[in-house]
Structure formats: C-alpha cells, structure tokens
Amino acid sequence: MSAQPKRPNVPSRELLEKLFRTAYKIRVFETEGIKLYRQGLIRGYFHPYLGQEGIATGVCAALQEGDYIASTHRGHGHCIAWGADVKKMVAELLQKETGYCRGYGGSMHIADISNGNLGANGIVGAGTPLGVGAALAAQIKGSDAVTVTFSTDGASNNGTFMESLNLAAIWNLAFVLVIENNQYAVSTTIEESTREPDLYKRGLGIGVESHQVDGNDPLAVYEMTQDAVAKCRAGKGPILIEAKTFRHMGHHVNDPGKYMPADKLAYYKARDPVDRARNNLTEMSGIDAAQIEAIESEIRKEFEDAVEFSRNSREITIAEFEAFTADY
Amino acid sequence: MYRDALREAIDEEMARDKTVFIIGEGIAERGGSYKVTEGLLAKYGPKRVRDTPIAEAGMIGVGVGAAIAGARPIVEILYVDFAMLGMDMLVNQAAKFRLMTGGDGRVPFVMRTQGGTGGGVAAQHSQSLEALFYHIPGLKVVMPSVPADAKGLLKYALRQSDPVMFLEHKHLYMTKGLVPEGEHIIEFGKADIKRPGKDVTIIAWSNMIPRALEAAAKLAEEGIDAEVLDPRTLVPLDKEAILTSVAKTNRVVIVQEAVRRGGVASDIASIIQEEAFYQLDAPIEIVAGLNIPVPFNLELEKASVPQVPGIMAAVRRSLHLAPAAIAAQ
Ligand SMILES: Cc1ncc(C[n+]2csc(CCOP(=O)(O)OP(=O)(O)O)c2C)c(N)n1
Numbered sequence: 087m088s089a090q091p092k093r094p095n096v097p098s099r100e101l102l103e104k105l106f107r108t109a110y111k112i113r114v115f116e117t118e119g120i121k122l123y124r125q126g127l128i129r130g131y132f133h134p135y136l137g138q139e140g141i142a143t144g145v146c147a148a149l150q151e152g153d154y155i156a157s158t159h160r161g162h163g164h165c166i167a168w169g170a171d172v173k174k175m176v177a178e179l180l181q182k183e184t185g186y187c188r189g190y191g192g193s194m195h196i197a198d199i200s201n202g203n204l205g206a207n208g209i210v211g212a213g214t215p216l217g218v219g220a221a222l223a224a225q226i227k228g229s230d231a232v233t234v235t236f237s238t239d240g241a242s243n244n245g246t247f248m249e250s251l252n253l254a255a256i257w258n259l260a261f262v263l264v265i266e267n268n269q270y271a272v273s274t275t276i277e278e279s280t281r282e283p284d285l286y287k288r289g290l291g292i293g294v295e296s297h298q299v300d301g302n303d304p305l306a307v308y309e310m311t312q313d314a315v316a317k318c319r320a321g322k323g324p325i326l327i328e329a330k331t332f333r334h335m336g337h338h339v340n341d342p343g344k345y346m347p348a349d350k351l352a353y354y355k356a357r358d359p360v361d362r363a364r365n366n367l368t369e370m371s372g373i374d375a376a377q378i379e380a381i382e383s384e385i386r387k388e389f390e391d392a393v394e395f396s397r398n399s400r401e402i403t404i405a406e407f408e409a410f411t412a413d414y
Numbered sequence: 415m416y417r418d419a420l421r422e423a424i425d426e427e428m429a430r431d432k433t434v435f436i437i438g439e440g441i442a443e444r445g446g447s448y449k450v451t452e453g454l455l456a457k458y459g460p461k462r463v464r465d466t467p468i469a470e471a472g473m474i475g476v477g478v479g480a481a482i483a484g485a486r487p488i489v490e491i492l493y494v495d496f497a498m499l500g501m502d503m504l505v506n507q508a509a510k511f512r513l514m515t516g517g518d519g520r521v522p523f524v525m526r527t528q529g530g531t532g533g534g535v536a537a538q539h540s541q542s543l544e545a546l547f548y549h550i551p552g553l554k555v556v557m558p559s560v561p562a563d564a565k566g567l568l569k570y571a572l573r574q575s576d577p578v579m580f581l582e583h584k585h586l587y588m589t590k591g592l593v594p595e596g597e598h599i600i601e602f603g604k605a606d607i608k609r610p611g612k613d614v615t616i617i618a619w620s621n622m623i624p625r626a627l628e629a630a631a632k633l634a635e636e637g638i639d640a641e642v643l644d645p646r647t648l649v650p651l652d653k654e655a656i657l658t659s660v661a662k663t664n665r666v667v668i669v670q671e672a673v674r675r676g677g678v679a680s681d682i683a684s685i686i687q688e689e690a691f692y693q694l695d696a697p698i699e700i701v702a703g704l705n706i707p708v709p710f711n712l713e714l715e716k717a718s719v720p721q722v723p724g725i726m727a728a729v730r731r732s733l734h735l736a737p738a739a740i741a742a743q
Pocket residue numbers: 158159160208209210211238239240241268270271272337
C-alpha cells in the first residue's frame with residue numbers, strides 16, 4: 087500500500103513552476119515572518135512550516151476550486167498553498183482590520199471560508215472531524231468537492247482521529263486525510279508516542295486506503311494526492327496519506343529545538359523541499375537561473391508589499407468590536 | 415405530544431431546506447430512543463437521516479464541520495451527559511468560529527439532546543447541564559417546556575446561523591399540548607408567560623415549568639397569585655420580560671433542576687439585583703438541585719431536585735418575609 091504511484095508522464099513546466107512558486111512563497115513567508123516576530127510586530131504563537139513546504143505545496147496543487155481544506159496550528163503553509171492573499175495573511179498576523187479575520191483570529195486561526203479554507207486550528211486534532219464534516223456537507227449537497235484535512239503525527243493519537251476517519255469511511259466521503267508526520271509533537275518523538283511510527287497503517291485497520299509518501303518531495307506529494315483526489319471524486323474515498331517530513335527548527339519561534347538531533351536535522355536539510363522544487367523546475371523544464379531569480383524576487387517583493395500594506399492598515403476599533411459582539 | 419412537535423419541526427424544515435440533515439445513534443431505522451425521528455428515514459432517505467457509531471466527539475465535530483461548510487446538521491446526542499465527549503468541538507470550535515474568523519465563518523449547527531432526572535437512570539444519565547453551555551459565549555441555549563415551544567424553537571434553530579444547544583427533557587417527550595400547524599416559529603430570546611399573576615414571579619424552564627405551574631395552581635387556593643415565566647431560551651435571555659414581570663410582582667422565585675452551584679438561576683438572580691434591586695420586596699429565592707450527583711434510589715432522586723412543595727415554600731417565604739409584609743403585621 088505504501089508504494090508511490092508511477093509518474094504518469096513528464097510533468098508540465100506549468101506544474102513545476104507552480105510547485106516551486108508555492109514552496110518558495112511559503113519559505114519566504116516563514117523566514118520573513120519570523121523576523122517580524124522577533125522585531126515584536128507579531129504577538130502570540132507562530133509555528134513555522136519551514137522544512138514541511140513540500141506537503142502543502144503538493145497537496146493543494148492537486149485540488150481545484152470548490153474543494154475544502156482544514157488546517158493545523160502550523161497552518162501558514164496550507165493557507166498560502168491554497169492560494170491565499172499574502173497581504174491579508176500578514177495583516178492578520180499584525181492584528182489589522184484588513185487581515186483575513188480582521189485581527190480576531192491571528193496565526194492559529196487564519197481562515198478563508200468563502201474560498202473553502204476552513205481554517206487553522208489551535209486545538210491539535212480538531213481539523214479531522216471538521217474536515218469530515220465538510221466532506222459530509224458536500225455529499226449531502228451533491229457536490230463533487232473533495233476535502234483535505236492536514237493533520238499531524240500528534241493528532242493521530244487523539245480520539246477524534248479514529249472516530250472521524252471511521253465516519254468518513256462508512257459514509258464513503260470524498261475526504262483525504264494528510265498526516266504530516268514531522269516526527270515530533272513539540273519535543274516528544276513519534277517513537278515515544280506510538281509503537282507503530284508508520285502512521286498510514288492506522289487507516290488500514292479500518293478499511294481506508296492508505297499510503298506513505300516522502301513529504302519533502304513536492305512532486306511525489308502532488309502525484310499521490312492527485313490520485314487520491316480522483317478516487318475520492320469517483321466515490322472511492324476516503325484516503326489517508328502519511329507524508330514523512332521534519333521541521334527545520336523548533337516547535338515555534340521561541341523554541342530553540344535543542345532536542346532535535348543534529349545529524350537528523352542535517353539529513354532532512356539536505357533534502358530540502360524548496361530546493362527539490364527548484365531543482366525539479368530547472369532540470370525538468372529547462373528554465374534558466376535568471377528566470378528562477380526573477381520568480382524569487384517577484385515573490386519576495388510580494389511579501390514586502392504585504393508588510394507595507396499591513397503596516398499601513400488600521401486595527402478594529404472598540405466601537406466596531408462592541409457592535410460585532412453585541413449578540414453574544 | 416412534545417416528541418411529535420419536535421418531529422414536525424424537523425420534518426417541515428427538511429422538506430423546506432435540502433441542506434438540513436440529521437445524524438445520531440439509532441435515529442434512522444429505529445427512529446431514535448424517544449421516537450422523535452420516526453418515519454424520517456423513509457421520507458428523506460439514508461443520505462439525510464443517518465445512524466452513527468458510538469462516537470460522540472466525532473459526530474459532534476463532523477456536524478460542526480458540515481455547518482461551517484454550509485449545511486444545516488442536526489446532531490442528536492442520546493443524553494446530554496454524553497455530549498461531554500464532544501465538548502472540544504462545542505466549546506473550542508463551534509462557539510469560537512464566528513469571532514475567530516472576524517464574522518466570515520458561521521456555524522448553523524443544532525445539537526439536540528435531552529437531560530434531567532426521571533426514570534431512575536442515575537448519575538450519568540440524569541444531569542441538567544445547561545449552565546456549562548450557558549457559560550460559553552457563542553452557543554445558544556434552548557430549553558423548551560411545552561410541545562408548541564419545542565416546535566417553534568426548533569424551526570427557528572434551523573433557520574438561524576449560530577450553534578444551538580437544543581436541550582430537551584426526558585420527562586417531557588410524552589407530554590401533551592396544542593401545537594400550531596405549519597409555519598409556527600418562535601424567535602430566540604422571547605420569554606413566555608405560562609401563567610399570568612401579580613403576587614410573585616416564578617422563573618423556570620424545561621421540566622420545572624410543569625412543576626412551577628402545579629405549585630402556582632395550589633398556591634392559588636391559598637390566595638396567592640403567582641406568575642410563571644418561561645425564558646424558553648437561556649441564551650439569548652429575555653431580560654426585558656423578566657424585568658417587566660419583576661416590576662409588576664416585586665418578588666422572584668427561580669427554579670432550576672440543575673445543581674445550585676454555578677447555575678443559571680444564580681446568574682439570573684444576579685441580573686435582577688443589578689437591574690431591579692429597588693423593585694424587590696423580598697430576597698430572590700432559588701430552588702435548585704442539590705450539589706450532588708443524582709442518586710439512583712427513587713426517593714433520593716426526588717429529594718435531589720426541586721419538587722412542588724419546595725417551590726411553594728419558597729414562594730411563601732418570598733411573600734411573608736418581605737419587609738413590607740413584616741412592617742404591616
Ligand atoms: C488538544 C491540544 N493539546 C495540546 C496542545 C498544545 N500543543 C500545541 S502544538 C502541540 C504539538 C503538536 O504536535 P503535532 O500534532 O505533531 O504537530 P506539529 O507541531 O508537529 O506540526 C501541542 C502539544 C494543543 N494545542 N491542543
């Protein structure tokens with residue numbers, strides 16, 4: 087079950103460029119975002135997606151308009167890969183009125199409901215039942231939408247993981263559960279958390295087609311998701327995909343991550359998903375270094391503009407706040 | 415009957431809105447433990463009327479997710495006691511979503527469940543847990559006491575867009591009452607005077623309404639004219655109706671089946687003393703469940719929740735201990 091699907095044909099330049107753009111945009115967002123955090127411009131929790139970019143990038147490239155995603159506390163990458171407006175994301179982190187949630191949500195709750203992003207979540211594991219619910223809503227409404235929940239190794243030991251995946255299974259829902267197995271829940275290793283660190287096997291036990299993929303390979307993730315999504319649209323869902331990966335730093339910005347073994351970190355950094363996407367693009371499409379540089383500076387500029395936009399945005403007023411919360 | 419009124423509401427709303435669906439344990443073929451969903455499977459099919467495994471956290475969470483994605487789920491939980499397994503989904507997800515998303519996200523989710531004592535089902539199947547939900551901003555709390563209210567409030571619940579804790583009472587399913595047919599809708603936040611009176615206001619809800627009415631009828635024989643006010647929804651609470659009644663009677667007795675400690679009655683009392691202190695002629699009386707888990711033994715079960723004589727005694731205290739009355743003696 088864990089074999090990856092065969093590459094059907096040579097990926098198009100368009101696809102390769104899309105994968106690289108997304109992965110790079112997440113990388114820039116997180117590295118620059120951390121700087122803003124350290125300058126004191128962002129408050130609260132900031133869980134960087136650095137090192138895991140390949141997963142959101144590959145998964146979202148296989149989805150289409152009308153589909154849904156549900157995300158995690160480490161959600162910036164999913165949001166960006168889903169096509170979010172970086173301006174509104176930065177504005178949300180800076181608690182501005184122009185942010186996705188008008189400053190009411192922050193990093194852990196960025197959502198874009200009208201576009202099918204059901205949001206990041208501060209409760210580990212909560213996205214699984216919510217995503218299954220969205221898939222159920224799609225089935226009831228007779229739509230062919232697929233819902234992907236990005237979940238985590240940590241969440242796989244939570245009760246709702248099995249409860250909701252099982253509901254998706256008995257109801258044949260168009261639901262893809264992507265477990266981002268970064269092998270840590272804060273400082274607790276996957277081996278400490280379970281006897282069976284191959285998490286895709288959890289799905290097999292309840293009759294759910296389940297696979298494992300290298301999460302640092304955006305193209306492989308894309309191909310596997312595309313296959314899963316096609317099956318879901320054909321009524322053969324749900325499907326579970328475990329994507330193995332590793333964080334490039336501690337759990338959040340203020341966690342030095344000293345517990346992460348240096349050799350393992352080096353191993354994964356040598357398999358950097360952003361480099362992988364860039365190399366794929368240059369090697370398979372023949373695009374040259376100047377073109378790559380042009381893409382990169384365009385994305386960096388987009389982020390700088392977003393910061394500028396956010397700094398110039400206002401915050402919600404107390405009067406607006408009172409009006410908004412009057413009926414609670 | 416109460417249960418038929420609930421069924422009528424669900425039936426009418428499912429016919430009107432194709433996104434309304436219902437899930438729960440044994441609700442499809444079996445029609446639910448209280449027969450509320452009987453016949454709905456045959457009428458609306460297995461897509462919209464589904465049995466679930468015993469997975470309360472999962473089904474509540476899936477319901478909340480479906481609501482976020484634009485459907486109108488009704489999740490039936492057998493006993494409110496079992497809703498505790500899904501508290502994360504109610505408290506941290508459903509209740510928070512609208513604010514966290516700056517108003518973009520709405521959760522038109524209805525959890526139907528039942529609570530209260532009756533039938534000797536002991537400590538884990540007899541609780542009245544409305545205060546837990548009442549405490550969480552973002553949840554609406556609805557507690558119908560009569561069939562007509564059950565229907566009107568459930569229909570309204572299925573047309574508004576916030577998560578609703580629709581708390582029925584296991585003792586009320588078989589109670590009778592006239593129910594208007596068709597478009598009978600009761601907006602949230604509108605109290606109902608179940609019995610008008612001028613001497614004292616008894617505020618009660620759910621299964622405490624029949625008890626309050628029985629107490630009021632007996633008190634009438636003693637020449638005491640009690641008003642019985644049913645808020646019907648605890649969130650939103652019809653403060654105005656409460657204050658209007660207090661202005662008329664100047665005396666208040668609040669009756670709740672739930673345990674006294676940290677209860678909704680205490681909060682209503684606090685609101686009244688804040689907003690109408692100088693209109694009170696006597697201390698506010700609260701008649702509530704004892705601060706204990708509900709015992710199995712029938713006599714002990716009865717002793718642990720308000721009964722008619724206790725309500726009557728509180729009303730008499732309220733009348734006879736009033737400073738004005740003492741002064742007049
Ligand atoms: C229900 C719940 N328990 C605990 C936490 C605190 N917490 C936040 S992130 C985290 C670790 C999560 O690890 P994992 O689920 O593997 O996700 P990762 O951080 O690795 O992406 C914990 C324990 C939480 N947010 N929610």
